[in-house]
Amino acid sequence: MDYSHQTSLVPCGQDKYISKNELLLHLKTYNLYYEGQNLQLRHREEEDEFIVEGLLNISWGLRRPIRLQMQDDNERIRPPPSSSSWHSGCNLGAQGTILKPLTTPSIQISEVDAPPESDQTLSTTDARGLKPLQEDTPQLMRTRSDVGVRRRGNVRTPSDQRRIRRHRFSINGHYYNHKTSVFTPAYGSVTNVRINSTMTTPQVLKLLLNKFKIENSAEEFALYVVHTSGEKQKLKTTDYPLIARILQGPCEQVSKVFLMEKDQVEEVTYDVAQYIKFEMPVLKSFIQKLQEEEDREVKKLMRKYTVLRLMIRQRLEEIAETPATI
Incomplete structure (x- = not known):
């Protein structure tokens, strides 16, 4: 420069x-x-x-x-997606891509070997006449697929992103x-x-x-x-x-x-700011010194005007004693 x-x-x-x-x-x-x-x-x-x-x-x-x-100026307002229309995005991924339908895997079922004959001869009741306890059959709860609840992603173009950052x-x-x-x-x-x-x-x-x-x-x-x-x-x-x-x-x-x-x-102002950061005892000492200085100035002025008053009175008495001349 x-x-x-x-x-x-x-x-x-x-x-x-x-x-x-x-x-x-x-x-x-x-x-x-x-x-x-x-x-x-x-x-x-x-x-x-x-x-x-x-x-x-x-x-x-x-x-x-x-x-x-x-909202920003000239920015379009988009209504939020309805909570009841979760199924509308079942086939959409996080970035709006279409997902392929899930295929059911093929499972081969093999025959179970027959139990031993001794097990088949067991009676439905034991020696005491009590029925044996039946094992609880586990049941799978039907749940909603995680893929089905994915919503459409809010995809912005690079130009839109730059505009928003600038705005x-x-x-x-x-x-x-x-x-x-x-x-x-x-x-x-x-x-x-x-x-x-x-x-x-x-x-x-x-x-x-x-x-x-x-x-x-x-x-x-x-x-x-x-x-x-x-x-x-x-x-x-x-x-x-x-x-x-x-x-x-x-x-x-x-x-x-x-x-x-x-x-x-x-x-x-600067005159006030120079006293702001002092501690309270220091400020009190400043006030005390200012008060003492003020008292000295008052006494000095009182002595000065007392002397002037005496001089004026003395002069007035001298004028009163002097005979008037024609």
Whole structure:
């Protein structure tokens, strides 16, 4: 990539601009960090407009579940097979192939040798006049053949499979099904979306929701830049998320872009964030020191105005004692 010297300005928000030279330096650092990975960004100029494009990592930070669409656009709905028509697929295999009818194997029956004469002379009753116990004849229960209950397989052509993969993406391995169409993505799990530097925050949100076929409105969500220090900065509707990511730096251990609900998250400034991770005893000691400093300032001001009050009164007395001159 050519990172030559540039002098024009690139918009990074409403009434906010950055020089192209400075942006190219940030972009060079960004691409060096992701060298050899698909997260590297490319830039080009189109009609005198500087455009950066590539993948942007976005972490899920939702607290409430989201809803996935029941079906993809322009996808035909196939009625489920009837449970009473199991016999309709008796001659079909798992892939819809016709099975050959089963042939009955031929079994040769040989004559059984006649029992000994001593066995034939046994009486139906024994010496005590009791009938001998008869052995139970085992009976085979008639069962339905496993071949007969095979259903027609849902065979898709390679072009259909490519279209489905392109049309609906999984959220960290979670594909849509009727039982889990409403679910909450794992907090902190990462996804990505391909955007460019001319796309504003609402456009990126709509693109991300459309990628996963999420029914929720884009107005329910917002993008936040979250730092490890606890600082949370909400991206405005006029901001460009890809430019913001480049300016924040490539390392996601320092800051990440999160998708969150608007009404569930409050912005945290840097001044507040630097105290968030302290333990409670440390924070109490800070409050005590601030209270002591406040008391000292109050006493200092009281002494100052006490002296001024005395000076004013003394001057008024001097004026009252001086005779009026005509």
